[in-house]
Structures are given as C-alpha cells and as structure tokens.
Amino acid sequence: MSTPSTQPPAVEPLRPVDRAWLRMDTPENLMIITGVMYFEPAMDLATLRRVLETRLLRVRRFRQRVVDGPGGRACWQEDPAFDVGRHLRPLELPPPGDETALQSVVGELMAQPLPHDEPLWRFYLVERYKGGSVLISRLHHAIGDGVALMMVLLSLTDLEPRPGAETEDSPFSALMHDNHEVRHAAAERARDVLPEVIALMSRSRAAADRARAKLLLRLSADFGRLVARLPDPKTPFKGRLGVNKRVSWSQPVSLGDVRAIKNAVGGTVNDVLLTAMSGALRRYLQRRRHPVDGLNLRAAMPVSLRKLDQLADLGNRFGLVFVSLPVGIDDPRARLAELKRRTEALKGSLEAAIALGFLHGMGHAPRAIQRLVERIFGSKATAVMTNVPGPRQTLYLGGRAIRDLLFWVPQSGRLGMGISILSYDGRVRLGIATDERLIPDPHAIADCFHHELDAMLELARGS
Structure with missing residues (x-):
C-alpha cells in the first residue's frame, strides 16, 4: 500500500510580467479585474458552486496561491487548504436593492484587496436582483489578462439552456485543455461566438x-x-x-x-x-x-x-x-x-x-x-x-441566460479612472x-x- 506523500506541492514560477502585476497593488489602486454578470431566471448558490467545481476548478490556476519559491522567487503552488466556499460567497444588496445599490456594492468591493495567501479570486452571488441574479467576479491581474479571462468565462458557458448542464463539460471546456490540438478544435467553436x-x-x-x-x-x-x-x-x-x-x-x-x-x-x-x-x-x-x-x-x-x-x-x-x-x-x-x-x-x-x-x-x-x-x-x-467585442449571441450559465456583461480592468499607477466598453449579444x-x-x-x-x-x-x- 502506498503512503500519502509528505512532499509539498510542486511550484511553478510566475512569469516576470505576471509578477509585475502582482507587485503593482497599492491601497489606492488594486490590480483586480472586476466583472458583473446578470442572468435570469435567478440562480441559487449551490447550482453556481457545481458550475465552478465542474468547469472552473479544472484550471489549476484557480486552485493555486502565490508562495515564495526557491531564491525568494514568487511561484504558483496548489493551495493545500483550498475550499471553493471561501471564494464563492452570497451577497445581499442594501435596500432598496436596485441598480444604484448594486453599483455602490461593486464600488466598495473594488477597494478591498484579495488575500495573497489564497488563490487570487472571489465570486459574489446576489441571488435576487430584478427577477434574476447577479454574479460579481474579482480576479487578480496576475492570473491573466482580459482576453485570457474572457476565455475562462467562455469555458463556463453553454450555447443553450441545457438542464443539469452545470455538472457537465461546456462546449468550450477544451479551451483550457493542456493539449494544443484539443484546444484548437474548441477555438474553432469559439470563433463563431467571439x-x-x-x-x-x-x-x-x-x-x-x-x-x-x-x-x-x-x-x-x-x-x-x-x-x-x-x-x-x-x-x-x-x-x-x-x-x-x-x-x-x-x-x-x-x-x-x-x-x-x-x-x-x-x-x-x-x-x-x-x-x-x-x-x-x-x-x-x-x-x-x-x-x-x-x-x-x-x-x-x-x-x-x-x-x-x-x-x-x-x-x-x-x-x-x-x-x-x-x-x-x-x-x-x-x-x-x-x-x-x-x-x-x-x-x-x-x-x-x-x-x-x-x-x-x-x-x-x-x-x-x-x-x-x-x-x-x-x-x-x-x-x-478598454474596448472589447464580446460574444455575439446569448450564452447560458447553469441553465440561465446571461443577459448582461460588464467589466473593469484596474487603473495602474496614479490613474483615477477606468473606462470599459463591452459589446454582448x-x-x-x-x-x-x-x-x-x-x-x-x-x-x-x-x-x-x-x-x-x-x-x-x-x-x-x-x-
């Protein structure tokens, strides 16, 4: 019988560009990409959790944290205490729960740093909003740029509202596959959408x-x-x-x-x-x-x-x-x-x-x-x-239609304004x-x- 390994998980050095983004955080400007997704009908936390466990967590970066590696070099390493429940959280809007309240909450979240001893992302689900639900996503720029994270989003979605789809692979899941040939086939499907x-x-x-x-x-x-x-x-x-x-x-x-x-x-x-x-x-x-x-x-x-x-x-x-x-x-x-x-x-x-x-x-x-x-x-x-041409057609997440998408990239240095233009459907x-x-x-x-x-x-x- 084999015994469990006591060796720490392998480390993967950050690329210099990604390390630069990791170090660019300041209290005034955090290097976090923030997104807002509105879908209907409403979604419960358990369904969204199944989507993330099946589709998002197959990407190792979303299970990894940053640690000091050999020679003090920043490295990615599997988080031994990873718990998706720490990263997916319910959120209620303050009264009256309207668009202004949502904007206020998104602004407040933008000022909150992500803990660097855990994987660098957080999702917040507002279960009840205008007859549907809202997902607020926060991903550190060290994980990837806007195009990379658009591909991650696409890998979570379906082209139609399939019952029970949250426990199955997305048509675009292969975008995140290690094999380039497999990814190429998924990229051809992505060409129709993006x-x-x-x-x-x-x-x-x-x-x-x-x-x-x-x-x-x-x-x-x-x-x-x-x-x-x-x-x-x-x-x-x-x-x-x-x-x-x-x-x-x-x-x-x-x-x-x-x-x-x-x-x-x-x-x-x-x-x-x-x-x-x-x-x-x-x-x-x-x-x-x-x-x-x-x-x-x-x-x-x-x-x-x-x-x-x-x-x-x-x-x-x-x-x-x-x-x-x-x-x-x-x-x-x-x-x-x-x-x-x-x-x-x-x-x-x-x-x-x-x-x-x-x-x-x-x-x-x-x-x-x-x-x-x-x-x-x-x-x-x-x-x-930023001016990003997003998906041309309606996409579905957990069987719900994504009706709207918004996102903001961080303002590095001493800039005080971020402007995003995103097309969708x-x-x-x-x-x-x-x-x-x-x-x-x-x-x-x-x-x-x-x-x-x-x-x-x-x-x-x-x-």
Missing part, C-alpha cells in the same frame, strides 16, 4: 512577424517617443487618489445604432464609440467648468499580443498604447476624423510590444524601480480604457470606475456618453 477576438489574435501573430522584420529600424524611434511624451494635462480627472471607488454604467446601446452612425459618418464601430467617449469627457469637464478648447487627454489602451495558439493560456500577453483623445474638438464629425487619424498612426507602431517589454523588465527589477517606472508611465495618461455598454475623491459622480459621465451617441445618431439620420 469572431472579433479570434481575428484580433490572428492579426497579432501577423503583426509580431512584421515587427521582427522591422524591429531594429523602428524600436529606438518608438521607444524614444513613448518615454519622451510629456505628462497629461492637469484636469479634474487627475490628482491625489483615495482608497474608495465609485462605479456606474450606461444603459445598453444597440450595436445597430452604432453601425448606423458608422455607415453615415465614417470610420469603424470602434471609432464611433471612442468618439462618443471623448465627447462624453468633454461634456463632463464643461459641467465642472474646466476649459476644454484644444484639450487632448491620453487613454492607456491594452492591446492583445496573444497568438492564436496561446488562446487559453493564462498569464498576461498584452501591451499598451497611449491613444490621444481629441476632447477639445466640439464637432462629432471632426472629432471622429481626427481620432481615426491618430489611431491609424498607432497601428504601425511597436508601442504595445515595447510596453510589454517594460512590464517584463519590471518583473525582474527591485520593487522601488518598478514603482518609479509606474509613476513615470502613469503620468502620461488620464485613464485606462447585439448591445454595448459603457462602464466607468473612478476614484471617489476625484470623480464622485461617474454616472454623469455615462449620461454624457448617451447624449453624445444621441447627437451622433441624429447626425447620421440627417445625412
């Missing part, structure tokens, strides 16, 4: 090949431009941060309306949404009586550098580009044209790859050097902004997360976003 994300990763590989060919010619020039940029101008969006956060989101917007604007005014869906967001920031600053003429504000935007054959690998494989938003332009058509010109200029840049290289180096550097680099790069932007939502001390009313920015889109839709109908 075609834009798959296309992006195909382009990422082609871009990487082109980058290698021109690296020596362009690297020094792009590096110089990135480092030499002046800090973003002082506005109400920048200043000394506090700990408390505020969260808001827009009402759902039809992607059909966004495409109608695109067809009439020009550009892409992405151009239209970023133009509306730039206009929303302009309107908000005007409400606070801050001058906006000629104003440009940079948004740090993640760019996936994940190759298609790395579809479901966890960890971080993205860089950043700094998009200059023409907040100072009043006319939406002129603002869109200028924004398109600026984003087109970035497409040939190696800026994202250089930023990823910086993150890799920060993971090796002493913590004091990492903090210095964070401050330098944090000064060059006003916000972190023919609609798009804007999410705003802000530092309470700087921007106590993020709902006002969401309102301004709607005003901008309405104005652009009116222009489109008059064309």
Whole structure:
C-alpha cells in the first residue's frame, strides 16, 4: 500500500510580467479585474458552486496561491487548504436593492484587496436582483489578462439552456485543455461566438512577424517617443487618489445604432464609440467648468499580443498604447476624423510590444524601480480604457441566460479612472470606475456618453 506523500506541492514560477502585476497593488489602486454578470431566471448558490467545481476548478490556476519559491522567487503552488466556499460567497444588496445599490456594492468591493495567501479570486452571488441574479467576479491581474479571462468565462458557458448542464463539460471546456490540438478544435467553436477576438489574435501573430522584420529600424524611434511624451494635462480627472471607488454604467446601446452612425459618418464601430467617449469627457469637464478648447487627454489602451495558439493560456500577453483623445474638438464629425487619424498612426507602431517589454523588465527589477517606472508611465495618461467585442449571441450559465456583461480592468499607477466598453449579444455598454475623491459622480459621465451617441445618431439620420 502506498503512503500519502509528505512532499509539498510542486511550484511553478510566475512569469516576470505576471509578477509585475502582482507587485503593482497599492491601497489606492488594486490590480483586480472586476466583472458583473446578470442572468435570469435567478440562480441559487449551490447550482453556481457545481458550475465552478465542474468547469472552473479544472484550471489549476484557480486552485493555486502565490508562495515564495526557491531564491525568494514568487511561484504558483496548489493551495493545500483550498475550499471553493471561501471564494464563492452570497451577497445581499442594501435596500432598496436596485441598480444604484448594486453599483455602490461593486464600488466598495473594488477597494478591498484579495488575500495573497489564497488563490487570487472571489465570486459574489446576489441571488435576487430584478427577477434574476447577479454574479460579481474579482480576479487578480496576475492570473491573466482580459482576453485570457474572457476565455475562462467562455469555458463556463453553454450555447443553450441545457438542464443539469452545470455538472457537465461546456462546449468550450477544451479551451483550457493542456493539449494544443484539443484546444484548437474548441477555438474553432469559439470563433463563431467571439469572431472579433479570434481575428484580433490572428492579426497579432501577423503583426509580431512584421515587427521582427522591422524591429531594429523602428524600436529606438518608438521607444524614444513613448518615454519622451510629456505628462497629461492637469484636469479634474487627475490628482491625489483615495482608497474608495465609485462605479456606474450606461444603459445598453444597440450595436445597430452604432453601425448606423458608422455607415453615415465614417470610420469603424470602434471609432464611433471612442468618439462618443471623448465627447462624453468633454461634456463632463464643461459641467465642472474646466476649459476644454484644444484639450487632448491620453487613454492607456491594452492591446492583445496573444497568438492564436496561446488562446487559453493564462498569464498576461498584452501591451499598451497611449491613444490621444481629441476632447477639445466640439464637432462629432471632426472629432471622429481626427481620432481615426491618430489611431491609424498607432497601428504601425511597436508601442504595445515595447510596453510589454517594460512590464517584463519590471518583473525582474527591485520593487522601488518598478514603482518609479509606474509613476513615470502613469503620468502620461488620464485613464485606462478598454474596448472589447464580446460574444455575439446569448450564452447560458447553469441553465440561465446571461443577459448582461460588464467589466473593469484596474487603473495602474496614479490613474483615477477606468473606462470599459463591452459589446454582448447585439448591445454595448459603457462602464466607468473612478476614484471617489476625484470623480464622485461617474454616472454623469455615462449620461454624457448617451447624449453624445444621441447627437451622433441624429447626425447620421440627417445625412
């Protein structure tokens, strides 16, 4: 008879980039990706637990904690005391239990650190909300980037409401399989649900090949431009941060309306949404009586550098580009044209790859050097902004239809605002997360976003 092993579980060193994200936590800005999922009908905690045990926990990272490995190097290691009950918790909203109460709770959670002696994630289930349920997810950026975690989400879901599905594999469970051939077959299924994300990763590989060919010619020039940029101008969006956060989101917007604007005014869906967001920031600053003429504000935007054959690998494989938003332009058509010109200029840049290289180096550097680099790069932007094309069709979790999705990436350095744009099932939502001390009313920015889109839709109908 074999005896139980007394050896500690094997350790797996963190990649330098992931270690950099782990060390980036500060009380004012925690490096945690927060998501909100609304589904109906309502779900009970036991059903959701079965989904996680069957589908999520097969991914070892969600059973692992960070420990000090050989030579003091941060490593992943199986948590010997792992209990899913510590990570999935029931939550009740304060009265009256409406959207405002939900936003308040999400903001409060954003200010709470995850314990580093346990696996770096937490799920909270609000069982009763508007006839359905809400799942609030919190995952540390050290586990993975937005694309990786989108694949994790997809691996939990079904394409139809199958009874008892929570105890079976998802059609996308193989996305997290160790065998690349098995993952490839699942990736082909994912292409039908997330075609834009798959296309992006195909382009990422082609871009990487082109980058290698021109690296020596362009690297020094792009590096110089990135480092030499002046800090973003002082506005109400920048200043000394506090700990408390505020969260808001827009009402759902039809992607059909966004495409109608695109067809009439020009550009892409992405151009239209970023133009509306730039206009929303302009309107908000005007409400606070801050001058906006000629104003440009940079948004740090993640760019996936994940190759298609790395579809479901966890960890971080993205860089950043700094998009200059023409907040100072009043006319939406002129603002869109200028924004398109600026984003087109970035497409040939190696800026994202250089930023990823910086993150890799920060993971090796002493913590004091990492903090210095964070401050330098944090000064060059006003916000972190993501624009993610999500699933095109309704997905199901535990037999319930997922009706809405929202998420926010963390604001690194000294940034006080995170902006997320996510499309799902023919609609798009804007999410705003802000530092309470700087921007106590993020709902006002969401309102301004709607005003901008309405104005652009009116222009489109008059064309």
